[in-house]
Amino acid sequence: MLEWLNPVKGFGVTFHTMFKKVPTVEYPEVKAPTMPRFHGRHQLNRWPDGLEKCIGCELCAWACPADAIYVEGGDNTEEDRFSPGERYGRVYQINYLRCILCGLCIEACPTRALTMTNEYELADDSRESLIFTKEQLLAPLLEGMEAPPHAMRLGETEEDYYRLGSQDADAAARADERNSEAVQ
Amino acid sequence: MGIEEKLPSGILLTTVEQVVGFVRKTSMWPATFGLACCAIEMMSAGGPRYDIARFGMERFSATPRQADLMIVAGRVSQKMAPVLRTIYDQMSEPKWVIAMGVCASSGGMFNNYAIVQGVDHIVPVDIYLPGCPPRPEMLLDAVLKLHDKVQNTKLGAHREREIEELDRRRMRMLPLVEQTGGAAQ
Numbered sequence: 001m002l003e004w005l006n007p008v009k010g011f012g013v014t015f016h017t018m019f020k021k022v023p024t025v026e027y028p029e030v031k032a033p034t035m036p037r038f039h040g041r042h043q044l045n046r047w048p049d050g051l052e053k054c055i056g057c058e059l060c061a062w063a064c065p066a067d068a069i070y071v072e073g074g075d076n077t078e079e080d081r082f083s084p085g086e087r088y089g090r091v092y093q094i095n096y097l098r099c100i101l102c103g104l105c106i107e108a109c110p111t112r113a114l115t116m117t118n119e120y121e122l123a124d125d126s127r128e129s130l131i132f133t134k135e136q137l138l139a140p141l142l143e144g145m146e147a148p149p150h151a152m153r154l155g156e157t158e159e160d161y162y163r164l165g166s167q168d169a170d171a172a173a174r175a176d177e178r179n180s181e182a183v184q
Numbered sequence: 185m186g187i188e189e190k191l192p193s194g195i196l197l198t199t200v201e202q203v204v205g206f207v208r209k210t211s212m213w214p215a216t217f218g219l220a221c222c223a224i225e226m227m228s229a230g231g232p233r234y235d236i237a238r239f240g241m242e243r244f245s246a247t248p249r250q251a252d253l254m255i256v257a258g259r260v261s262q263k264m265a266p267v268l269r270t271i272y273d274q275m276s277e278p279k280w281v282i283a284m285g286v287c288a289s290s291g292g293m294f295n296n297y298a299i300v301q302g303v304d305h306i307v308p309v310d311i312y313l314p315g316c317p318p319r320p321e322m323l324l325d326a327v328l329k330l331h332d333k334v335q336n337t338k339l340g341a342h343r344e345r346e347i348e349e350l351d352r353r354r355m356r357m358l359p360l361v362e363q364t365g366g367a368a369q
Binding site: 025065122126 | 233234235238286289290291292293295302304310311312316318321322324326328329333357
């Protein structure tokens, strides 16, 4: 019957595709946000007054299945205080050529000092530059923070800080709930 | 000063190095070297969603003779090492290597006798890409960083001087952890 139309029908597919939505991401120009809990580069967090949360306990290094983390603890003194409590992480390095971004270090961290960001653009051209040191991993100083060393400002003892942390977490959880309700 | 000011508008001047760099970077064909899970992400980068063809990598070459870029995706076992080297030697100059994923870059979590602890023991690596496995965006980012490097590569005598300078800089590099040895402590 209309068999002579078949070769033309084939072009119909091509023509139809021209009006379809393009699924290609425009990666380098437009960066689509990752999932909120995406495992990206690490970050060493700070207390609201700028003191470091890391206490140099090395639990992250012990939890690491790839042996990517190297920690050396140091003693805080009254003059040189980097974190509330006795100890702080004097040397902190993560080798991103070993790290598999599994997040076991995050689970092991007792003070929530180590968390992960959503940043993933890590490629570089030498092995040395992919060993991130403490300066690169530390969170930036926000408003009201002062770079350590300085004295404890949010409490008398480290215990006050740790309780503050749980209050912070509660407040954050409540804020999250409010947000999700607002979205719904 | 110079010829730029005497030219009529619409004429662009550039150096031979920049032109060669541009030509090299915009038609770089990768040789597939998928060895493990990273290869899945590499295939994904070649698919329509991430579409590596946007960067001039129109197809993954199945023959090393027609490839410029080797993407080593996955852990390289000791047994695979000579094969990898052969493939690299068969590629025509100029050629580049991306070590995709932590296993190819340094051995990753497989710190054992079966796995080569980084392909830079076998071939020179231009870009290391961490991640286990890296998402396709990370691969595209690595490719773009390599493009940048290729664009700014020098030629001839300039290149020789650049290599010397890089060597000197490497010799001066200090280790991240100071190791004084037993006697000093």
